[in-house]
Amino acid sequence: MSLKKVKELNGDEILAGDIITSDYQVILPAGSVIRKEYIEKLSELAIEEVYIRDEKTEDSSILILKSEMERSVKNTVKGILERHTYQKNKELAELSMAADSIISTITEEEQVIERVYDIKERSADIYEHSISICSLAILTALKLGVEYKAIHDIGVGCLLHDIGLRYMELDYYNKDVDVLNKHQKAEFRKHPVYGYTSLKNEDWISELSKNIILYHHEALDGSGFPLHMKKIPFECQIVNVCDTFDEMICGIACKRIKVYEAVEYLKGFKNILFDGKIIDAFLSFTAVYPVGSHVITNEGEIAVVVSQNKEFQDRPVLLILKDKNGNDVKGEVKKNLVQVHNIFIEKAID
Numbered sequence: 500m501s502l503k504k505v506k507e508l509n510g511d512e513i514l515a516g517d518i519i520t521s522d523y524q525v526i527l528p529a530g531s532v533i534r535k536e537y538i539e540k541l542s543e544l545a546i547e548e549v550y551i552r553d554e555k556t557e558d559s560s561i562l563i564l565k566s567e568m569e570r571s572v573k574n575t576v577k578g579i580l581e582r583h584t585y586q587k588n589k590e591l592a593e594l595s596m597a598a599d600s601i602i603s604t605i606t607e608e609e610q611v612i613e614r615v616y617d618i619k620e621r622s623a624d625i626y627e628h629s630i631s632i633c634s635l636a637i638l639t640a641l642k643l644g645v646e647y648k649a650i651h652d653i654g655v656g657c658l659l660h661d662i663g664l665r666y667m668e669l670d671y672y673n674k675d676v677d678v679l680n681k682h683q684k685a686e687f688r689k690h691p692v693y694g695y696t697s698l699k700n701e702d703w704i705s706e707l708s709k710n711i712i713l714y715h716h717e718a719l720d721g722s723g724f725p726l727h728m729k730k731i732p733f734e735c736q737i738v739n740v741c742d743t744f745d746e747m748i749c750g751i752a753c754k755r756i757k758v759y760e761a762v763e764y765l766k767g768f769k770n771i772l773f774d775g776k777i778i779d780a781f782l783s784f785t786a787v788y789p790v791g792s793h794v795i796t797n798e799g800e801i802a803v804v805v806s807q808n809k810e811f812q813d814r815p816v817l818l819i820l821k822d823k824n825g826n827d828v829k830g831e832v833k834k835n836l837v838q839v840h841n842i843f844i845e846k847a848i849d
Contacts, residue, residue, distance in 0.1 A: 502831070503551045505542055510535035516550035516805045517791035529617065529790045531566065550805065563616050563634040568604050569627075572597055576658055577626040585666055585697055591659065592703045598654030601633050605641075612641045615807040617789035620758055622673070623749035625661045631749075633657035635741035635781070642780040645734065653734050655704060656711025660738065663694030663712070673750035687752065688724040691716055711738050718772040733774070740765065740777050744785075757847050759787045759813075787813040794844045796834075799823035801848070808837045813844070 503512070511532060518527040518541070526544070527537070541549070575597050579590050605611055623631065633654050640650045669679070669687055676687050695713035698704055714735040717723035731739070747753055747761040762782060769778045788794060792804045794817070802817035814836035819828045836842060
C-alpha cells in the first residue's frame with residue numbers, strides 16, 4: 500500500500516483504503532478502481548492524497564466480491580426473483596449458474612481463504628443479502644474443506660434461502676420481528692416452509708439446497724424455527740451462521756447493528772446456537788472493524804481503520820485523527836495495533 504497524491508494518479512489504480520471526507524463520510528470504498536473521471540472530482544472535494552494498492556502491499560482489506568461483479572449478479576438474481584411467482588420455477592434454475600459465477604469469482608483469487616475481509620454494516624434488500632451470504636458461506640465452506648459439489652449446493656441454497664419472504668407482505672427491514680404482532684411473527688417464521696414447499700418437487704435443485712432453504716433459521720439448541728430441530732446438516736449450519744451475521748449488519752428482521760457487535764453475538768453463542776468450528780472459520784476472515792470504521796482507543800484518541808492484519812482481526816492499522824485531548828492530529832500518524840501492544844480499540848463510533 501502506498502500513499503499517492505491525487506494529482507499524480509493516472510486512472511485505473513485500486514484503492515487500498517476508503518476515501519473519506521473531512522466529515523468522515525466514505526465516498527469511495529477500498530477495492531474500488533479509480534477511473535479517470537473520478538480524479539477531477541476528488542480534487543474538487545479537496546482530497547489531496549489516497550492510499551493505493553500496489554504489488555508489494557500485504558493489505559488484505561478487500562471486498563469478497565468486486566463491486567462490478569456484485570452489481571451484475573444482483574441484477575440477475577433480482578430480475579429472476581421478481582418475475583417469479585409461487586411454484587412457477589423454470590427460470591429459477593438460472594440461479595444455479597449465478598451461484599457458479601460467484602464461486603468461480605471467489606476461487607480464482609490467489610490465497611482467497613488466507614485474507615481478512617471488510618464486511619460492512621449497510622442497508623440491504625433480500626437480493627443483496629442473499630448474494631452476501633452466498634459469498635460468506637462459500638468462503639466459510641472453503642475454509643472448512645467442504646467438497647465442491649456441496650459448495651455449489653450451498654451457493655444455490657443461499658441465493659434462494661429467503662424466497663419464502665416473497666410470498667408474504669411484511670415490513671421486516673430494520674425491525675425486530677419480536678415487535679410484530681402474534682400473527683405477523685408467526686407468518687414471518689413460516690417463510691422457510693413457504694420457500695421449501697415451492698421448490699420441493701423440482702429436480703434441478705439438490706436436496707441439500709432445499710434443506711438450506713428450510714433449515715436456515717434453525718439452531719443447535721432447538722430454539723430456531725420453523726421446526727425447532729437440533730440435528731441440522733453441517734452445510735446448513737454454515738449458512739445459518741452467515742445468514743445470522745448478515746441479517747444483523749443489514750437490519751433484516753432485526754435492528755441493524757455494528758460489525759463488531761455481530762461478531763460478539765456469534766462468539767457469545769458459539770457451541771450453543773452455532774457449531775464452534777464454523778464460528779472459528781467464519782471469524783478467521785472477518786474484520787471486526789472494517790476499513791473506514793471510526794474508533795476510540797483506550798488512550799482516548801479518535802482514529803479511522805485503514806487496513807487489516809491477517810490473523811489479528813481485532814487489531815487493525817489505525818490512522819489517528821484526533822489526539823486524547825480532542826485536537827486534530829497534523830500529518831500522518833498511523834498505529835499498527837499488532838506492533839503497539841499497549842493500545843487497543845475501546846469502542847467503535849458512528
